[in-house]
Amino acid sequence: MNTNFSVVPQLLKKDPVLAKRIAASFFAGKKSMLVDHFFHPATTNELGLIYFRLTPLCNLRCVMCGQRGDKGVLKGSFAAAESKKIVPLEDYMRLVDQIKHKKPVVYLWGGEPFLYPDLFPLVDYMMEAGLTVSVNTNGTFLEKYAKEIVERKWHALFVSLDGFEATNDRIRGEGSYRRVIAGFEAINREKALQGSHYPYMGVVTTVNNLNYRDLYALAEATRDFKLAWHIYNLGTYTDDAIVEEQRAYMKRELDTDITCLPGYATGYNEGIDGKELFDILSRIHAMDIDHPIITVPALEPDKIDIYYGKLDAPVRTQCSVPWSQANVDYNGDVHFCADYNDYPLGNIRETPFFEIYNGERAKKFRLALKRSKDGIFPGCVRCYQNMLCGKRVSGF
Ligand SMILES: C[S@@+](CC[C@H](N)C(=O)[O-])C[C@H]1O[C@@H](n2cnc3c(N)ncnc32)[C@H](O)[C@@H]1O
Ligand code: SF4
Ligand code: SF4
Numbered sequence: 001m002n003t004n005f006s007v008v009p010q011l012l013k014k015d016p017v018l019a020k021r022i023a024a025s026f027f028a029g030k031k032s033m034l035v036d037h038f039f040h041p042a043t044t045n046e047l048g049l050i051y052f053r054l055t056p057l058c059n060l061r062c063v064m065c066g067q068r069g070d071k072g073v074l075k076g077s078f079a080a081a082e083s084k085k086i087v088p089l090e091d092y093m094r095l096v097d098q099i100k101h102k103k104p105v106v107y108l109w110g111g112e113p114f115l116y117p118d119l120f121p122l123v124d125y126m127m128e129a130g131l132t133v134s135v136n137t138n139g140t141f142l143e144k145y146a147k148e149i150v151e152r153k154w155h156a157l158f159v160s161l162d163g164f165e166a167t168n169d170r171i172r173g174e175g176s177y178r179r180v181i182a183g184f185e186a187i188n189r190e191k192a193l194q195g196s197h198y199p200y201m202g203v204v205t206t207v208n209n210l211n212y213r214d215l216y217a218l219a220e221a222t223r224d225f226k227l228a229w230h231i232y233n234l235g236t237y238t239d240d241a242i243v244e245e246q247r248a249y250m251k252r253e254l255d256t257d258i259t260c261l262p263g264y265a266t267g268y269n270e271g272i273d274g275k276e277l278f279d280i281l282s283r284i285h286a287m288d289i290d291h292p293i294i295t296v297p298a299l300e301p302d303k304i305d306i307y308y309g310k311l312d313a314p315v316r317t318q319c320s321v322p323w324s325q326a327n328v329d330y331n332g333d334v335h336f337c338a339d340y341n342d343y344p345l346g347n348i349r350e351t352p353f354f355e356i357y358n359g360e361r362a363k364k365f366r367l368a369l370k371r372s373k374d375g376i377f378p379g380c381v382r383c384y385q386n387m388l389c390g391k392r393v394s395g396f
Pocket of ligand 2 (some may be wrong): 058059060061062065066067068069110111112138
């Protein structure tokens with residue numbers, strides 16, 4: 001199975017300026033591995049992509065979510081208490097001023113980003129600063145805000161859907177499928193009314209043992225959504241043994257106590273028939289459909305069983321994230337790892353971004369990662385960021 005990157009030539013034809021910006025972000029990642037990682041691995045000159053986890057709050061409780069799901073570590077009264085720490089707009093504006101010369105692609109997520117109270121002014125400010133802004137959302141607020149989103153020409157929406165109606169709602173909550181579809185319709189209506197091709201809109205589907213047999217039905221349904229892409233994310237998983245190995249490793253190497261990784265020991269990877277899933281994904285890739293299909297990570301047919309069954313076997317190595325990416329958390333803490341954000345590098349409310357990004361803690365982390373076996377930590381083996389940017393293991 002190959003990842004279908006036809007999204008790039010399609011975008012080049014439709015929107016060369018945006019395509020160039022995305023390509024620049026991608027090349028920043030590659031260059032950082034050839035230059036910074038190789039010659040001076042403790043520091044970097046590149047920043048291609050910056051994530052903002054804007055809020056710990058969410059209106060859904062998707063079962064597999066490492067934050068809010070069955071095993072999620074950011075729920076209930078804890079999330080409510082944490083939400084009091086969210087970064088105010090003016091601090092984010094100061095951060096944008098600090099980073100804009102690097103022109104990173106911005107990826108806003110959460111929790112649910114639409115629950116960040118100043119989302120619209122924040123995106124306005126980022127876009128005025130020349131940044132490319134994408135928003136990852138559960139889609140349930142799109143209908144309400146379609147007019148504003150299209151008027152403001154947001155660049156891209158990554159909308160989560162995890163199956164056709166009944167399956168999606170079992171995972172993401174009753175009625176969520178219909179709300180997302182109503183959101184797509186509202187955005188498409190506004191785009192037609194306003195004569196705009198922004199925002200480009202795509203679906204992200206997280207594969208698990210509750211939905212994999214339903215993926216073709218979802219793919220059929222997406223024909224009407226006017227999508228720019230559909231990403232199948234094979235999922236971020238771990239198990240108790242890897243959690244314990246990571247716990248000991250991070251304590252020893254970086255004096256860090258881990259709390260996030262256990263949220264991904266969900267069991268939703270168990271019992272997936274790799275051959276059947278490969279056949280389903282192959283049929284989807286072969287569909288006569290307008291939008292590109294992207295599988296992350298792309299795997300050889302016989303390796304899907306290993307992806308889900310043998311969670312300690314790497315399929316991607318040499319994590320490049322700390323040399324070109326960062327995640328700013330809802331409280332202002334900066335981390336390299338968006339999902340497993342256990343090692344804070346510093347806080348943007350107290351310290352200028354690049355002093356954090358190339359500060360002592362960042363240097364320690366990069367050096368520890370570089371000297372680790374295969375350029376990853378034990379807990380990194382199914383990390384989504386590494387599935388996107390890591391080096392494909394031969395045969396996988
Ligand atoms: C945590 S959500 C935050 C943004 C927004 N609330 C949403 O659902 O799109 C970001 C993405 O992570 C995905 N996700 C949740 N749990 C996951 C898991 N265990 N493995 C991989 N992706 C997961 C979601 O489906 C979503 O596409
Ligand atoms: S909508 Fe997003 S953040 Fe909320 S529970 Fe679902 S995956 Fe997690
Ligand atoms: S692979 Fe590991 S180091 Fe890299 S982003 Fe993921 S969790 Fe962090």
